[in-house]
Structures are given as C-alpha cells and as structure tokens.
Amino acid sequence: MAEPHWSRQLIFTLAGNPAVTRFVTRYGMRLGASRFVAGEDLPSALQVARQLNDEGFPLAVQFLGEHVTRAEAAAEAVEEYLRLLSALEEHGIDAYISIKPSQMGLEVDEELAYANCRRILERTAAAGRFVRIEMEDSPYTEKTLRLYRRLREHFGTQDVGIVLQAYLYRSAEDLEALADLQPNIRFVKGAYNEPASVAYPDKAEVDRNYRQLVQRHLERGHYAAIATHDDRLMEDLLGFIEARGIPRDRFEFQMLYGIRPQLQRQMRDRGYRMRVYIPYGRDWYGYFVRRLAERPANVGFVLRNLIRG
Ligand SMILES: Cc1cc2nc3c(=O)[nH]c(=O)nc-3n(C[C@H](O)[C@H](O)[C@H](O)COP(=O)(O)OP(=O)(O)OC[C@H]3O[C@@H](n4cnc5c(N)ncnc54)[C@H](O)[C@@H]3O)c2cc1C
Structure with missing residues (x-):
C-alpha cells in the first residue's frame, strides 16, 4: 500500500x-x-567500498554535499573528489563517481559548476572512470541538463552520464531531447518534495512513467542504469528486456547502501550487474x-x- x-x-x-x-x-x-551512510570520511568509505567490491558489487561513490552557496565550498568538494579518485585508483576499487550539481556550485553560478565538473572530468576521463551527474530538485533540472550537454561537447558517453526522474512530467520530453547524445542515463523515481504542478503525485503514475522511460531508452540501444528498490518494477522491466533480447551489457541495476541488501544480493546472484551507491561525508543531513x-x-x-x- x-x-x-x-x-x-x-x-x-x-x-x-x-x-x-x-x-x-x-x-x-x-x-x-x-x-x-558509509562513514563520515574517506578512509571509512574505502573500507565499505573494499568489502562490497569483494562481495561482487561495483559501486557509485558520492561525497555528500549539496546546495553550496560559496565558491570556496564547491572548490573544497572538487578537491575531495580528486582525492577520492586517487584513492580508488590506488586501492584498485571498481567504482565510479556520483556528483550533485549544486555541490559544484550550480546555485552560485552555472559557469562555476561547469568549470568544477570539467576539472573533475579531465582527471576521471583520463583514468578511464565514469562520472554521474545527479538530478536534484526541479528548479535545477533545466540547468543540470544544460550542464550535462555542455560537458558532452568535450567528453564521451562513456565518461559522463545523467539522471532522469520518473516523477517529473517533463522527463519523457527530456529523454527525447537527449537521444542525439546516446546518453548513459540513471533512471530514478525522484526523491525531492515536488508540487503537483511539476510531478505526478500518484505513485502508480510514477511507476508507469518509469517503465515507459526505461523501455524507450533501451529500445534505442542506449545504456540504462535502473536505480530502484522496487522489485516488481525490476521484474516488469526484466520481462521486457528478455522479450526484446536486450543484452546484459546494455543495462545495470543500482540500489542505495543499506536499502534492501538482500534484494541486492539476489540480483547479483542472478548474474546481473548490481551497483551499490555509497555516500560518505559529514554533510549527510539532506540525504x-x-x-x-x-x-x-x-x-x-x-x-x-x-x-x-
Ligand atoms: C543508485 C540510486 C541513485 C539515486 N539517485 C537519485 C538522483 O540523482 N536524484 C533523485 O531525485 N533520486 C535519486 N535516487 C532516489 C530515488 O529517486 C528514489 O527516491 C528511491 O530510490 C526510492 O524509490 P524506489 O525506486 O526504491 O521505489 P519505492 O517505491 O519508493 O520503494 C520500493 C521499495 O523499496 C524499499 N525502499 C525504498 N526506499 C527505502 C528507504 N529509504 N528505506 C527503506 N526501504 C526503502 C521499500 O521496501 C519500498 O517498498 C537514487 C536512487 C538510487 C537507488
């Protein structure tokens, strides 16, 4: 219910x-x-990361932080991401990096957020690591999509990806508009407190939209990260994937650290790529x-x- x-x-x-x-x-x-939360500092996060990797889970790691209002705070977050990248390389951890645009200074200035993301991407792309630009509340949707498109002028679909939220009415159109970039998209239901003027208030509508978005994306042959803990939704999509003969290297499942770990293990044991998202840092309140x-x-x-x- x-x-x-x-x-x-x-x-x-x-x-x-x-x-x-x-x-x-x-x-x-x-x-x-x-x-x-995997811990309040990088060493704690690395410990959790090592353990999950050893259990067969690839990871998405996020340094917690959002809605920064000063350029200095965004610069500190960039430094932490570069330290994180070095640590992942040094410890041979199978993980990509997940970043919130407002942590890069999107609220301060779009240009600042772009420059900060670009600094991180220069390093991650050179190291062959992927970065996911996350999607936050709806006042930032347009700016975030712009940021992603601009980054894609310099980086490939294998270097940087984006997120679409199924609760937003606009996501179906955004998916169409993004198709020329052959984007790697993480699909989520959406976690923020949005008004009915922009987002479906009804859960069944969100789920229906989620199915349609993922199916449309997979039909085009583009890569989907199916990020949900909703086992029914996952099974529905697997039915579609099997019926269409979509290969396993065109999608993966993603779930959050600490949520439905048994389901995470089940999906891993069934041979699917099952990525666990681990956030770390002191700024865990909003998360x-x-x-x-x-x-x-x-x-x-x-x-x-x-x-x-
Ligand atoms: C890897 C990953 C990345 C994400 N990135 C973003 C992002 O960039 N932007 C964004 O807006 N949202 C993001 N989200 C959050 C997402 O939007 C949803 O809020 C969240 O995943 C809960 O929705 P659900 O799909 O699991 O479905 P639901 O229908 O909400 O949940 C399905 C079932 O999962 C379990 N469950 C769900 N949430 C919880 C919980 N908090 N605690 C315990 N059990 C729970 C329950 O058993 C529930 O019945 C991300 C989620 C994941 C998994």
Whole structure:
C-alpha cells in the first residue's frame, strides 16, 4: 500500500525546522543515519567500498554535499573528489563517481559548476572512470541538463552520464531531447518534495512513467542504469528486456547502501550487474531526510534508537 502522502510531506516540513536540524545533525549518525551512510570520511568509505567490491558489487561513490552557496565550498568538494579518485585508483576499487550539481556550485553560478565538473572530468576521463551527474530538485533540472550537454561537447558517453526522474512530467520530453547524445542515463523515481504542478503525485503514475522511460531508452540501444528498490518494477522491466533480447551489457541495476541488501544480493546472484551507491561525508543531513521521507516507517527506527538512548 502507498505511504500516506502527508507523512512524506510532514517529514520534509519537520526537517526544515532549525531545531530539528540541529538535533538530528548532532545525534543522527547514532539515531540511524549510519545505516545509509558509509562513514563520515574517506578512509571509512574505502573500507565499505573494499568489502562490497569483494562481495561482487561495483559501486557509485558520492561525497555528500549539496546546495553550496560559496565558491570556496564547491572548490573544497572538487578537491575531495580528486582525492577520492586517487584513492580508488590506488586501492584498485571498481567504482565510479556520483556528483550533485549544486555541490559544484550550480546555485552560485552555472559557469562555476561547469568549470568544477570539467576539472573533475579531465582527471576521471583520463583514468578511464565514469562520472554521474545527479538530478536534484526541479528548479535545477533545466540547468543540470544544460550542464550535462555542455560537458558532452568535450567528453564521451562513456565518461559522463545523467539522471532522469520518473516523477517529473517533463522527463519523457527530456529523454527525447537527449537521444542525439546516446546518453548513459540513471533512471530514478525522484526523491525531492515536488508540487503537483511539476510531478505526478500518484505513485502508480510514477511507476508507469518509469517503465515507459526505461523501455524507450533501451529500445534505442542506449545504456540504462535502473536505480530502484522496487522489485516488481525490476521484474516488469526484466520481462521486457528478455522479450526484446536486450543484452546484459546494455543495462545495470543500482540500489542505495543499506536499502534492501538482500534484494541486492539476489540480483547479483542472478548474474546481473548490481551497483551499490555509497555516500560518505559529514554533510549527510539532506540525504538522510530523503531516505526517511521515501519510507516514513523508517522514522520508527530513529525513534526506537532515540528511546533506547
Ligand atoms: C543508485 C540510486 C541513485 C539515486 N539517485 C537519485 C538522483 O540523482 N536524484 C533523485 O531525485 N533520486 C535519486 N535516487 C532516489 C530515488 O529517486 C528514489 O527516491 C528511491 O530510490 C526510492 O524509490 P524506489 O525506486 O526504491 O521505489 P519505492 O517505491 O519508493 O520503494 C520500493 C521499495 O523499496 C524499499 N525502499 C525504498 N526506499 C527505502 C528507504 N529509504 N528505506 C527503506 N526501504 C526503502 C521499500 O521496501 C519500498 O517498498 C537514487 C536512487 C538510487 C537507488
């Protein structure tokens, strides 16, 4: 059954309250954020990465951070990504890098975000590593697509990819507009608190759109990262993939660290490429709130941890 809409809304509303932010930022790792975050620093993330690689999971690694308002903060994030890249190379870890445009300074200035992404991509592309530009809330969709298109003037489809969110009405058109680039796209349902003017409020509509977007993309022979924990949706898409004889090297599944690990193992054991997304860093608040809002029942374990002390 669908989670009641208000509870998702309530979590986002509460999360915006400064007192709640202060409390959760102080105690959140103990209260449950550590279930979703691979650690607050690079060494902890590398440890988790090594273990997951050893278990047969390739990874997408994100250094947590978003909505930076100063160019210096964006520059620090770039430096961290370059350190991350060196560490992945040094430790021979099978991972690509996932970046939020607002962490690169998209809110400050589009040119700044472009220059920062380009600095990272010069290094990752030379090392043969892929970078995924993520999709954030809808005020940034257009700018993010522009950023991606501009990066593609210098880098290939094997160097940089993008994300489309099935909850947005516009995504079907965006998919068409992107097709000339033969893009590598991660498909997600969408994690932000969007109004009905831009996003389907009804979960069944989001799922229907998700199926259609992925099918259209795969039919064209373009690479799809199917990022969802929805096993029914995955099976529907696998039915389509098998019926069309789409080879396994044209798609992969992706799931978040700490969410449905048993399903992750099942997909791996069935021989699919199953990539796990691991975020790390101290700026985990926004990420944690979105994980709670996706499944309001998660608030229960936070409260239980709080009561246990
Ligand atoms: C690899 C990856 C990258 C992503 N990148 C982006 C991005 O760039 N932009 C963006 O907007 N969103 C992103 N998302 C998040 C995505 O938009 C969804 O919010 C999230 O995946 C939950 O939706 P679902 O597809 O799993 O389906 P749902 O229908 O929400 O969930 C299906 C089932 O999965 C389980 N589940 C889902 N979420 C949780 C949770 N938080 N805790 C516990 N169980 C849960 C439940 O059993 C649920 O019934 C990403 C997701 C993944 C997996």
